[in-house]
Amino acid sequence: TDLDAFITGLPKAELHLHIEGSLEPELMFALAERNGVSIPFASVEEVRAAYDFSNLQDFLDIYYAGANVLLTRQDFHDLASAYFARAAADGVVHAELMFDPQTHTDRGVPFSEVIEGLLCAMEAARAEHGISSSLILSFLRHLSEEAAFATLAEAEPWLDRIEAVGLDSSEVGHPPEKFARVFAAARDKGLRITAHAGEEGPPEYVHQALDLLGVHRIDHGNRALEDPALIERLVREGMTLTVCPLSNHKLCVVDDLADHPIDAMLAHGLKATVNSDDPAYFGGYVADNYRAIAMARRLDRDALATLARNSFTGSFLPDEIVAEHL
Numbered sequence: 001t002d003l004d005a006f007i008t009g010l011p012k013a014e015l016h017l018h019i020e021g022s023l024e025p026e027l028m029f030a031l032a033e034r035n036g037v038s039i040p041f042a043s044v045e046e047v048r049a050a051y052d053f054s055n056l057q058d059f060l061d062i063y064y065a066g067a068n069v070l071l072t073r074q075d076f077h078d079l080a081s082a083y084f085a086r087a088a089a090d091g092v093v094h095a096e097l098m099f100d101p102q103t104h105t106d107r108g109v110p111f112s113e114v115i116e117g118l119l120c121a122m123e124a125a126r127a128e129h130g131i132s133s134s135l136i137l138s139f140l141r142h143l144s145e146e147a148a149f150a151t152l153a154e155a156e157p158w159l160d161r162i163e164a165v166g167l168d169s170s171e172v173g174h175p176p177e178k179f180a181r182v183f184a185a186a187r188d189k190g191l192r193i194t195a196h197a198g199e200e201g202p203p204e205y206v207h208q209a210l211d212l213l214g215v216h217r218i219d220h221g222n223r224a225l226e227d228p229a230l231i232e233r234l235v236r237e238g239m240t241l242t243v244c245p246l247s248n249h250k251l252c253v254v255d256d257l258a259d260h261p262i263d264a265m266l267a268h269g270l271k272a273t274v275n276s277d278d279p280a281y282f283g284g285y286v287a288d289n290y291r292a293i294a295m296a297r298r299l300d301r302d303a304l305a306t307l308a309r310n311s312f313t314g315s316f317l318p319d320e321i322v323a324e325h326l
């Protein structure tokens, strides 16, 4: 349709994408076989049928189980290559990929295998698809501060190839303040900062991400809308929110996509963006997210273009490169 062509044709940056969340069931089976790893599913259909979540933790349990098939740098390369092919087809020209090293190093997979596989695919994506990309090392917030420090230390040899650090996994009960010191250390190393906040957690966690982590953007941020003073602050600071409509629906952050607050965010003057989060688990890549939210909220082309523009101004690209994309 015209809308599909318009959305695909809009140059977009993807700012909120967990590369482990782009593991499609078909690749999960292929890697399970290649690596001799058993998975608790008999078929691709059975995997897809299990993707029926009522909250974030339901999803995380299955997402971490799926990641067990990833063992070698070739696996991480193949995972990211598949993502880049889908992203290119969707009109993504720049992607900032989150990866969860602890999900792999805790299973005995070396950090080097994870990151070298991803970096190799990123280089190929530039050549094959003209997509630029960078890496966001995300700490698992259900694990300890000490474990996050150990992960940052492991990343040391690759810090020139890591753009930012992030914070993901189970939000409630693991507030940003738990990681204030490790984020300060990351900032001292020149890394940019982002954190999931206000997905399931309260507005207070968004305040903490700003005050205690020094974030340059907020991943999700939906629940900031409950706090008018916080909305005003996010607008004043020009803070980007990396919103993920299909994820919000699948994880019951919104009951119905028709009630999604994306246009309310824009109306407040918040710098909202549209992203896929974990596309293999939530039923769509970035263009699917634009299409779904455009239909659900009757967004016009100006609004869609604003969302796409915000994805560049909210990126970690240098200002002069951002300007080239606007």
Ligand code: HPA
Pocket: 018, 021, 056, 063, 168, 169, 170, 171, 196, 199, 247, 277, 278
């Ligand atoms: N929230 C928290 N942790 C995550 C997510 C998410 O949406 N996706 C992958 N890890």
Ligand code: ZN
Pocket: 016, 018, 168, 196, 219, 277
């Ligand atoms: Zn996320």
